[in-house]
Amino acid sequence: MDLWRKIGTGIVMIVPGFVFGGLLWSFTHSWLAVLGVEIVMVIILWSILTGKLGGQTAEAHNH
Numbered sequence: 001m002d003l004w005r006k007i008g009t010g011i012v013m014i015v016p017g018f019v020f021g022g023l024l025w026s027f028t029h030s031w032l033a034v035l036g037v038e039i040v041m042v043i044i045l046w047s048i049l050t051g052k053l054g055g056q057t058a059e060a061h062n063h
Helices: 003-028 031-050 058-062
Strands: none
Touching: 003 031
């Protein structure tokens, strides 16, 4: 995955981070819960960027 695609994916992942963080805050009023959701979103983003969650391995992409 090239640099611009990684940057674009990171920008797109900001939206669910804000939405789920705000939704959870409105239900729980707990910063720890919001922090937990944001950490999960970062883990998902990292998995996408490293190719572990995209359904396509690095070897398949290179061929």
